[in-house]
Amino acid sequence: MAMDFSSIPIIDISPLLAKSDDPKMADDPAVLDVVTQLDKACTQKGHGIPDTLLKGVRDITRRFFELPYEEKAKIKMTPATGFRGYEKIGENITQGVPDMHEAIDCYREVTKGMYGDLGKVMEGYNHWPQNPPKFRVLMEEYISLCKDLAKKIMRGIALALGGSPYEFEGDRAGDPFWVMRIIGYPGLSSVNDIGCGAHTDYGLLTLLNQDDGINALQVKNLSGEWISAPPVPGTFVCNIGDMLKIYSNGLYESTLHRVINNSSKYRVSVVYFYETNFDTVVEPLDTYKTRTKGDKKFERAVYGEHLVKKVLTNFVEE
Ligand SMILES: N=C(N)NCCCC[C@H](N)C(=O)O
Ligand SMILES: O=C(O)CCC(=O)C(=O)O
């Protein structure tokens, strides 16, 4: 995050999308205006994914979580499935505390040996429920649109960092890994009220599609206050992830956020995470000189190692 905030700004990104395949996009004033605004963590509209689809994936998610446990457990997440599938309430832990949410975790497919030892833990393919019908086709259509959208937004962010539009393509994120979490939070839970404890996301950019009408997502600002990120129909809340923090040499902070569902209603969210190439070494971009004017912090990470470390500590032992 480039600036501090007391509410979440909303950006219309349609001018960026209109020019994102134009090599001269950096010369367009409307694009540059979006780029300036992208410097802040934000809620984004004008992204071109139809509201019916945003709502459609949330509705089918709600119907899945309404099914009995035995039905949901047919696609149970285990280490043997490459951590893909259904996890029940309390199975995911954040900072040592069980989260009051259930979820289906999805990752880009990793075939045997694809990334050698680095990728072993993540080997596997997604497990989709038979019920509700059409769950898989709808989600796969959604994933494909999110991937395309995130790539275009990253062109804007690359410009905002003073680079070429294509900094996050090729070896860095030209073959992007992705994660999707399909999540449900019971209303006013009796055990504890933390739907998801404070954390940052792991990759580049998160497109968060949250339920209408329930205020539960919160983002921490630089003064340490939790600021509500209320649902705005037809928008995504975008979080900056740990890899983008490194690429920007800390100019962008990865967004610390949490979920507390204090409403009486069950809340769903469908969260798409756009990441770098699995095996890429991430370090500050050379353009850091123009933008951060400071020392290169030389934080360095391999995205796949970061992900595996998280995944291996995110779940309670059975
Ligand atoms: N891929 C992402 N961002 N997953 C976030 C999951 C929730 C936080 C996790 N238990 C943690 O402690 O990181
Ligand atoms: O449900 C939400 O609004 C946020 C979920 C989240 O932060 C995550 O899964 O990483």
Ligand SMILES: [Fe+2]
């Ligand atoms: Fe998150």
